[in-house]
Amino acid sequence: MKKPILKSYIFTLLGITLCFAACKKDATKSKPNVGKPLVLDAIEQQKVVTDNAFSFKLFDNMAASNNTDSNLFISPLSVSFAMGMTSNGANGATLSAIRNAMDFNNFTQAQLNAYYNNLVTNLPELDPNTTLKIANSIWYRQGFDVLPAFLSTNSTNYKAEVQALDFTSPSAVSTINDWVSNQTNGKISSIIATIPPLEVMYLINALYFKSTWKEKFDPAQTTSKPFYLADGSQVQTKFMQADNDINGYVDNNVTVMEMPYSNSRYSMVIVEPAQGKTVDDIRAGLDSVQWETWMSKLSPSRENIAVPKFTFSYGAKLNDALTDLGMGLAFSDTADFSLISTQDPLHITDVEQKAFIAVDESGTEAAAVTSVGVGVTVVAAPSQAYIINRPFIFAIREMSSGLILFTGIMNNPTLANTN
Numbered sequence: 001m002k003k004p005i006l007k008s009y010i011f012t013l014l015g016i017t018l019c020f021a022a023c024k025k026d027a028t029k030s031k032p033n034v035g036k037p038l039v040l041d042a043i044e045q046q047k048v049v050t051d052n053a054f055s056f057k058l059f060d061n062m063a064a065s066n067n068t069d070s071n072l073f074i075s076p077l078s079v080s081f082a083m084g085m086t087s088n089g090a091n092g093a094t095l096s097a098i099r100n101a102m103d104f105n106n107f108t109q110a111q112l113n114a115y116y117n118n119l120v121t122n123l124p125e126l127d128p129n130t131t132l133k134i135a136n137s138i139w140y141r142q143g144f145d146v147l148p149a150f151l152s153t154n155s156t157n158y159k160a161e162v163q164a165l166d167f168t169s170p171s172a173v174s175t176i177n178d179w180v181s182n183q184t185n186g187k188i189s190s191i192i193a194t195i196p197p198l199e200v201m202y203l204i205n206a207l208y209f210k211s212t213w214k215e216k217f218d219p220a221q222t223t224s225k226p227f228y229l230a231d232g233s234q235v236q237t238k239f240m241q242a243d244n245d246i247n248g249y250v251d252n253n254v255t256v257m258e259m260p261y262s263n264s265r266y267s268m269v270i271v272e273p274a275q276g277k278t279v280d281d282i283r284a285g286l287d288s289v290q291w292e293t294w295m296s297k298l299s300p301s302r303e304n305i306a307v308p309k310f311t312f313s314y315g316a317k318l319n320d321a322l323t324d325l326g327m328g329l330a331f332s333d334t335a336d337f338s339l340i341s342t343q344d345p346l347h348i349t350d351v352e353q354k355a356f357i358a359v360d361e362s363g364t365e366a367a368a369v370t371s372v373g374v375g376v377t378v379v380a381a382p383s384q385a386y387i388i389n390r391p392f393i394f395a396i397r398e399m400s401s402g403l404i405l406f407t408g409i410m411n412n413p414t415l416a417n418t419n
Contacts, residue, residue, distance in 0.1 A: 050107075052102070056288055056291065059286075069231075073312065073357050074316070074355055075368030075370070081116060081370070084352070085203045086098070087099065089337045092336045100327075101322055113417055120136070126266070127263050130210070135159075135206045136160040137206075138202070141166075142167070144200045172195055176191070177190040183369075187367040188313075191354060198378065200346065204371045205207070206369045210363070211266055211363050212363035213262075214245070216363070217242045220241050221242060230278060245260075245406065246258060248301055250297065252274055255271075268359075275408070277414075310358075310359050315354040319350060333380075335375065347377060349374065350372075
């Protein structure tokens with residue numbers, strides 16, 4: 001009688017163990033990897049507000065000069081990363097101009113650096129199903145004397161790759177562009193075409209984003225519909241359609257729709273002007289305060305939505321826009337970047353950005369690269385007044401060899417000596 005009881009006990013125990021193991025396995029399976037939250041202190045949260053303020057200032061400036069039949073796509077954050085690095089080399093009035101234009105005021109350089117270090121470290125970790133790459137680099141002319149503190153600050157806080165490069169080598173351009181292409185998964189293949197003779201440094205930020213919608217669209221439901229242009233004409237384009245959970249807000253001026261990606265750590269927000277209004281009407285009053293007002297009024301609902309698919313690239317030089325925002329001194333001959341190097345006076349030559357975006361049924365892929373070029377300032381010699389009004393020596397020479405053919409002294413040009 002003991003053996004059957006023992007046998008029954010063993011099977012029961014084994015069953016409980018297997019059940020427990022299976023339940024534990026299922027529990028592990030059912031618990032999704034939600035990533036980690038972005039933790040910001042009070043100062044960093046305030047910096048987000050000012051970053052957004054800069055975003056809308058830059059956007060407004062770029063949009064004002066953009067044709068209504070052209071698309072626009074920029075990454076203000078990429079500009080902020082690149083200019084954050086650059087600001088660590090600025091001094092005096094030049095630093096003040098950069099800080100004012102970039103909305104860096106009210107923050108110390110140490111606070112700025114810590115904030116961008118937080119972003120470059122933790123933003124990519126928020127969502128395991130979203131790829132976000134943030135990369136920074138500094139390339140400087142081989143032999144150019146860069147202050148170690150400048151490079152150390154940026155490599156530590158911005159995780160910037162630092163490399164001296166022979167700018168005269170035919171491979172220098174491709175070396176920098178290969179880095180850009182690699183960091184953007186090939187979506188942006190280049191940021192510089194040539195390296196001018198007086199260029200000594202490039203500070204580059206690259207952003208790459210790829211994520212799937214929290215609720216994907218069924219490609220079978222994608223159909224052609226009219227899209228109405230600003231001039232009243234229309235074009236046929238592919239629209240994605242679905243009954244999806246969104247966050248929305250509608251008033252007499254706009255329709256605002258937020259579509260979350262993956263685990264709702266990132267989203268796309270669309271703001272469409274109401275009938276009778278234009279994008280320019282909305283842009284005219286768009287700032288960080290208006291944006292936050294819309295965001296605070298978003299409410300969840302399940303709606304039938306239709307969104308056009310689109311893919312395009314955009315590129316622009318940002319010198320004029322940043323000058324308009326108050327940073328002109330940094331581009332001038334009187335710029336002070338003495339915290340980069342004391343070898344030569346420096347100024348920003350160009351700020352370039354290229355961007356790419358693709359939106360389809362599965363999600364969004366986007367990339368942006370910002371390059372800040374720094375060059376040697378050529379200090380012009382003071383102008384001279386060549387008024388020859390005293391006795392002088394003169395000579396006649398052959399220019400290529402320097403051979404003097406004649407020489408003399410002129411003491412009095414009114415005398416006509418005959419001896």
